[in-house]
Amino acid sequence: xxxxxxxxxxxxxxxxxxxxxxxxxxxxxxxxxxxxxxxxxxxxxxxxxxxxxxxxxxxxxxxxxxxxxxxxxxxxxxxxxxxxxxxxxxxxxxxxxxxxxxxxxxxxxxxxxxxxxxxxxxxxxxxxxxxxxxxxxxxxxxxxxxxxxxxxxxxxxxxxxxxxxxxxxxxxxxxxxxxxxxxxxxxxxxxxxxxxxxxxxxxxxxxxxxxxxxxxxxxxxxxxxxxxxxxxxxxxxxxxxxxxxxxxxxxxxxxxxxxxxxxxxxxxxxxxxxxxxxxxxxxxxxxxxxxxxxxxxxxxxxxxxxxxxxxxxxxxxxxxxxxxxxxxxxxxxxxxxxxxxxxxxxxxxxxxxxxxxxxxxxxxxxxxxxxxxxxxxxxxxxxxxxxxxxxxxxxxxxxxxxxxxxxxxxxxxxxxxxxxxxxxxxxxxxxxxxxxxxxxxxxxxxxxxxxxxxxxxxxxxxxxxxxxxxxxxxxxxxxxxxxxxxxxx
Amino acid sequence: xxxxxxxxxxxxxxxxxxxxxxxxxxxxxxxxxxxxxxxxxxxxxxxxxxxxxxxxxxxxxxxxxxxxxxxxxxxxxxxxxxxxxxxxxxxxxxxxxxxxxxxxxxxxxxxxxxxxxxxxxxxxxxxxxxxxxxxxxxxxxxxxxxxxxxxxxxxxxxxxxxxxxxxxxxxxxxxxxxxxxxxxxxxxxxxxxxxxxxxxxxxxxxxxxxxxxxxxxxxxxxxxxxxxxxxxxxxxxxxxxxxxxxxxxxxxxxxxxxxxxxxxxxxxxxxxxxxxxxxxxxxxxxxxxxxxxxxxxxxxxxxxxxxxxxxxxxxxxxxxxxxxxxxxxxxxxxxxxxxxxxxxxxxxxxxxxxxxxxxxxxxxxxxxxxxxxxxxxxxxxxxxxxxxxxxxxxxxxxxxxxxxxxxxxxxxxxxxxxxxxxxxxxxxxxxxxxxxxxxxxxxxxxxxxxxxxxxxxxxxxxxxxxxxxxxxxxxxxxxxxxxxxx
Numbered sequence: 013x014x015x016x017x018x019x020x021x022x023x024x025x026x027x028x029x030x031x032x033x034x035x036x037x038x039x040x041x042x043x044x045x046x047x048x049x050x051x052x053x054x055x056x057x058x059x060x061x062x063x064x065x066x067x068x069x070x071x072x073x074x075x076x077x078x079x080x081x082x083x084x085x086x087x088x089x090x091x092x093x094x095x096x097x098x099x100x101x102x103x104x105x106x107x108x109x110x111x112x113x114x115x116x117x118x119x120x121x122x123x124x125x126x127x128x129x130x131x132x133x134x135x136x137x138x139x140x141x142x143x144x145x146x147x148x149x150x151x152x153x154x155x156x157x158x159x160x161x162x163x164x165x166x167x168x169x170x171x172x173x174x175x176x177x178x179x180x181x182x183x184x185x186x187x188x189x190x191x192x193x194x195x196x197x198x199x200x201x202x203x204x205x206x207x208x209x210x211x212x213x214x215x216x217x218x219x220x221x222x223x224x225x226x227x228x229x230x231x232x233x234x235x236x237x238x239x240x241x242x243x244x245x246x247x248x249x250x251x252x253x254x255x256x257x258x259x260x261x262x263x264x265x266x267x268x269x270x271x272x273x274x275x276x277x278x279x280x281x282x283x284x285x286x287x288x289x290x291x292x293x294x295x296x297x298x299x300x301x302x303x304x305x306x307x308x309x310x311x312x313x314x315x316x317x318x319x320x321x322x323x324x325x326x327x328x329x330x331x332x333x334x335x336x337x338x339x340x341x342x343x344x345x346x347x348x349x350x351x352x353x354x355x356x357x358x359x360x361x362x363x364x365x366x367x368x369x370x371x372x373x374x375x376x377x378x379x380x381x382x383x384x385x386x387x388x389x390x391x392x393x394x395x396x397x398x399x400x401x402x403x404x405x406x407x408x409x410x411x412x413x414x415x416x417x418x419x420x421x422x423x424x425x426x427x428x429x430x431x432x433x434x435x436x437x438x439x440x441x442x443x444x445x446x447x448x449x450x451x452x453x454x455x456x457x458x459x460x461x462x463x464x465x466x467x468x469x470x471x472x473x474x475x476x477x478x479x480x481x482x483x484x485x486x487x488x489x490x491x492x493x494x495x496x497x498x499x500x501x
Numbered sequence: 502x503x504x505x506x507x508x509x510x511x512x513x514x515x516x517x518x519x520x521x522x523x524x525x526x527x528x529x530x531x532x533x534x535x536x537x538x539x540x541x542x543x544x545x546x547x548x549x550x551x552x553x554x555x556x557x558x559x560x561x562x563x564x565x566x567x568x569x570x571x572x573x574x575x576x577x578x579x580x581x582x583x584x585x586x587x588x589x590x591x592x593x594x595x596x597x598x599x600x601x602x603x604x605x606x607x608x609x610x611x612x613x614x615x616x617x618x619x620x621x622x623x624x625x626x627x628x629x630x631x632x633x634x635x636x637x638x639x640x641x642x643x644x645x646x647x648x649x650x651x652x653x654x655x656x657x658x659x660x661x662x663x664x665x666x667x668x669x670x671x672x673x674x675x676x677x678x679x680x681x682x683x684x685x686x687x688x689x690x691x692x693x694x695x696x697x698x699x700x701x702x703x704x705x706x707x708x709x710x711x712x713x714x715x716x717x718x719x720x721x722x723x724x725x726x727x728x729x730x731x732x733x734x735x736x737x738x739x740x741x742x743x744x745x746x747x748x749x750x751x752x753x754x755x756x757x758x759x760x761x762x763x764x765x766x767x768x769x770x771x772x773x774x775x776x777x778x779x780x781x782x783x784x785x786x787x788x789x790x791x792x793x794x795x796x797x798x799x800x801x802x803x804x805x806x807x808x809x810x811x812x813x814x815x816x817x818x819x820x821x822x823x824x825x826x827x828x829x830x831x832x833x834x835x836x837x838x839x840x841x842x843x844x845x846x847x848x849x850x851x852x853x854x855x856x857x858x859x860x861x862x863x864x865x866x867x868x869x870x871x872x873x874x875x876x877x878x879x880x881x882x883x884x885x886x887x888x889x890x891x892x893x894x895x896x897x898x899x900x901x902x903x904x905x906x907x908x909x910x911x912x913x914x915x916x917x918x919x920x921x922x923x924x925x926x927x928x929x930x931x932x933x934x935x936x937x938x939x940x941x942x943x944x945x946x947x948x949x950x951x952x953x954x955x956x957x958x959x960x961x962x963x964x965x966x967x968x969x970x971x972x973x974x975x976x977x978x979x980x981x982x983x984x985x986x987x
Binding site: 093094095101103108111113114115117212213214215216217219220221247248249250251327328330331333334335337339340341351355375378379380383387 | 549550553558596776785
């Protein structure tokens with residue numbers, strides 16, 4: 013860990029505003045690093061230098077004329093499931109290889125409006141299904157801390173790019189932990205906002221009732237700055253919530269003094285690595301020193317959350333992915349004999365095995381005769397989980413535990429037993445089922461690999477999460493650590 | 502008449518009607534719903550189901566659903582739920598149709614109808630739910646390939662589902678006519694059957710008369726005219742009876758009506774039926790219907806056609822036939838009301854003119870009532886001139902024609918064309934005396950007791966006034982002048 017600590021996003025923005033460096037130069041630096049890091053990390057699916065240069069020039073003019081948005085000239089990457097007008101959006105799938113959307117996602121529009129410059133589209137697990145980023149048509153992403161290990165997923169490309177110092181932040185999406193878990197594996201900060209806080213318009217759907225766009229960055233403060241841009245009501249998404257957005261940056265200074273943090277017993281269950289548990293308790297001690305009070309909390313229904321999640325998410329996915337039929341866009345098999353052949357071969361060729369597995373599961377659990385036993389029951393469990401959280405938040409302000417039970421796993425270790433990999437989502441999926449905001453912040457290292465602390469807050473209390481994360485980062489240096497390897501030479 | 506009417510079998514029919522809601526844009530996208538555009542020019546990213554697109558409900562479609570729900574005395578769900586009906590078909594771009602399944606926007610309604618013989622019957626309505634239409638497969642435009650037109654995809658429909666409470670093809674058609682009249686009356690649907698704005702599926706079964714259990718049903722899909730609905734149901738009832746009497750079981754299946762051969766043919770059987778895997782659409786929160794919306798629609802609900810029809814017969818003394826014609830279309834009925842407001846008590850006169858001269862003129866010009874060239878006020882002015890004797894009923898038709906041609910109002914036309922009736926006794930007497938002098942033979946005949954020749958004499962006198970004589974006065978004066986010395 014000899015590399016210098018990363019620059020805060022606010023400091024970068026200040027540097028641009030004060031002309032310490034030009035927007036174009038900063039973007040060129042990111043493009044160059046991205047290109048060089050690609051062979052080692054495979055974190056990008058598409059690099060978009062021409063487009064980035066055009067946007068950088070526009071940012072430069074806005075900075076010069078004093079009309080710049082809060083992120084003007086800051087390079088970043090979009091997870092490749094946000095539709096970008098004129099720029100290929102693959103969702104990590106052969107099915108959408110070469111698909112160029114005719115419109116921008118709301119997340120894309122908002123970052124555009126803030127002046128941020130997208131340098132490319134980050135690799136991801138196909139259709140955001142996976143937690144290792146090995147399920148991508150474009151090959152696995154490698155963890156910058158150890159290229160023999162996974163970066164986590166599904167926002168693995170986004171996490172790797174930020175951890176490697178290619179870009180200061182990246183967008184992600186989180187359906188069952190896809191922002192928080194890769195943030196933990198890559199030693200960065202990742203926030204999943206409350207369901208409905210950030211518009212889903214233009215974000216390719218995996219499981220509509222769980223999907224939420226999020227931010228991966230170096231620190232809670234950086235996340236606060238970016239989330240301020242993303243959050244807000246969008247009439248194009250009927251599940252988007254129309255309520256004012258808090259001042260996330262302003263609230264950072266609130267800290268954690270006097271906050272009661274519930275340490276969730278179930279988050280430290282049997283599958284949790286002892287070293288990870290110790291590291292997380294160490295991070296909690298930092299928060300305690302900053303004035304927080306730790307109390308033990310039980311969330312008994314969490315034990316059912318994996319089962320409920322792996323019924324609901326595939327059920328919704330099976331329906332959401334029905335549109336990829338080879339008829340209007342996307343992969344179409346060669347020379348279909350008839351309609352059934354067109355459907356079955358296009359989908360068999362276009363979707364990878366993990367996506368096919370989930371479509372099959374989802375189709376099964378919604379079938380006549382099985383609906384009540386699976387989908388209906390999972391929805392009832394989902395309500396119980398939400399009630400458990402509500403009961404806990406009557407007593408405490410935040411809930412805490414390890415983001416993931418282990419540090420980053422070696423590449424290929426999930427091949428044999430997908431169910432074991434599903435089980436590792438145990439600490440993250442309940443947050444999505446309850447629609448709550450969650451953050452993963454660096455909490456130390458085990459064997460040279462980063463560990464993440466997950467904090468969960470009541471709905472729309474993102475400020476509280478960010479302030480707590482910021483307080484931890486004021487009292488620790490883990491988030492400033494960078495991988496020893498120089499991915500871009 | 503169907504064999505079922507007097508046989509040992511009773512037919513049981515339930516109807517499902519897809520009412521296309523008359524909104525400008527689609528149920529979940531801003532694309533236009535106008536009919537007949539170039540293929541795929543009215544399909545937005547949402548309608549094409551591009552990745553990442555999301556549906557947002559159309560408030561106007563909800564309003565129209567509430568309006569029809571109130572008119573059929575249904576209960577309006579304060580919260581209804583959109584569900585996905587999953588199936589693969591090229592004209593279903595998302596791979597599912599957004600519909601309503603367990604919690605429809607309207608439940609438990611009713612709508613009465615009347616048969617040709619005057620018998621009234623009430624059909625309970627199970628539900629009416631919002632759903633989006635599919636696109637169209639175009640099979641004949643390309644060689645060895647099928648085209649897909651998504652202009653219609655996402656068009657808002659309200660599917661009205663009756664209980665199986667109908668017992669003949671005649672009842673089914675009478676009821677469909679009633680629903681058709683109602684949806685057009687309310688402005689909920691343009692009612693155009695050819696363009697598919699009003700489509701009907703019929704579920705048909707038969708059972709031994711007196712039995713309560715339902716027989717196995719077949720469903721006849723997408724028949725696009727009332728006449729064919731009637732023929733298809735009649736055919737299907739007879740087929741069921743024939744099969745049952747031959748000891749064969751009815752196969753539950755969907756059938757299509759072959760218009761050319763006047764018979765139904767199997768389309769798909771229950772075995773190929775889809776498992777639609779309905780589940781609540783996670784993109785759409787439960788649809789709230791505000792109390793205020795229900796109340797404003799309730800207050801704005803017009804007098805409904807059946808009520809108006811009854812009132813025309815009972816209070817205005819119109820025949821059932823006239824009342825039926827006048828309540829076929831809201832605009833025509835409102836026109837009638839507007840004329841009648843100026844001439845209270847003259848319903849029959851007003852009705853005759855609307856169904857006679859006005860209807861003929863509209864028809865000749867291919868105009869709707871809304872585009873009439875003679876307004877209700879203008880027609881009322883003309884009818885008032887008939888009533889006060891200014892113009893004869895016969896010449897009034899010429900006045901109407903002139904008004905239609907744009908020559909002005911009734912008084913202006915009467916004055917300009919000199920069509921005012923002559924009621925001046927001195928003019929009439931002069932004409933009568935001239936006739937009496939000129940035709941002594943006929944006068945003699947009349948005085949000898951041959952009353953038939955009187956009409957001929959009236960005709961001569963009328964001719965002498967070039968048709969403008971007030972006929973009543975002319976008659977009276979002629980009789981007076983022909984009297985023998987008192």
